[in-house]
Amino acid sequence: DAGVIQSPRHEVTEMGQEVTLRCKPISGHDYLFWYRQTMMRGLELLIYFNNNVPIDDSGMPEDRFSAKMPNASFSTLKIQPSEPRDSAVYFCASSFSTDRGGYGYTFGSGTRLTVV
Amino acid sequence: SQQGEEDPQALSIQEGENATMNCSYKTSINNLQWYRQNSGRGLVHLILIRSNEREKHSGRLRVTLDTSKKSSSLLITASRAADTASYFCATVDYGNNRLAFGKGNQVVVIP
Numbered sequence: 001d002a003g004v005i006q007s008p009r010h011e012v013t014e015m016g017q018e019v020t021l022r023c024k025p026i027s028g029h030d031y032l033f034w035y036r037q038t039m040m041r042g043l044e045l046l047i048y049f050n051n052n053v054p055i056d057d058s059g060m061p062e063d064r065f066s067a068k069m070p071n072a073s074f075s076t077l078k079i080q081p082s083e084p085r086d087s088a089v090y091f092c093a094s095s096f097s098t099d100r101g102g103y104g105y106t107f108g109s110g111t112r113l114t115v116v
Numbered sequence: 117s118q119q120g121e122e123d124p125q126a127l128s129i130q131e132g133e134n135a136t137m138n139c140s141y142k143t144s145i146n147n148l149q150w151y152r153q154n155s156g157r158g159l160v161h162l163i164l165i166r167s168n169e170r171e172k173h174s175g176r177l178r179v180t181l182d183t184s185k186k187s188s189s190l191l192i193t194a195s196r197a198a199d200t201a202s203y204f205c206a207t208v209d210y211g212n213n214r215l216a217f218g219k220g221n222q223v224v225v226i227p
Contacts, residue, residue: 004158031213033215035217042217042218042219042220043159043204043217045214045215045216048213048214050213055212055213056212056214091158091159093159093215095213097213104149104151104161104163104164105149105159105161105215106161107151107158107159107160107161108158109157109158110157110158
């Protein structure tokens, strides 16, 4: 398996533009997570899905952020409009449910977003 | 949700020495996990310990869990320069699958 695949690796955009981050989880994993990492706030859970259904989006900073998972092999995180404070590294991760063995989460390589 | 809190924040050791990091948490957990992150890279899962386990080993890694004190430690034995990275503990509560991270320990192993 190629692991969790995120695209793009780097994104530089101007303030006010729409940004879409993409994630392909590991086949067979039934959970998908979006995290954001900054120096100031560390790793923050934004939202997670179980079987393609959003379970908890309480970490989504505001209405400018939205996430979808149209099928088991694809998810997007969209920021519209983007702001400089959204600059961060965004990680996608997937896993089996803890009841099925708790093998830990597999993280993608992340998307480094810079909003200027 | 609660987050693990690692201690110390930064550690610099000589190659061959052991490195120990501690983590505390605040609520009842299903399991606790440790991850490594190399600079500019994603997180790599190292080891998972369940709430009914007290100690676990994986290669040069040893993890302990004390649920009465709500704390965990990660020991890396015979450290190598390649172990230089940030190490995060993260917890999963009962009833959900949220992984809540602490702020991380920066470990530098000097060759």
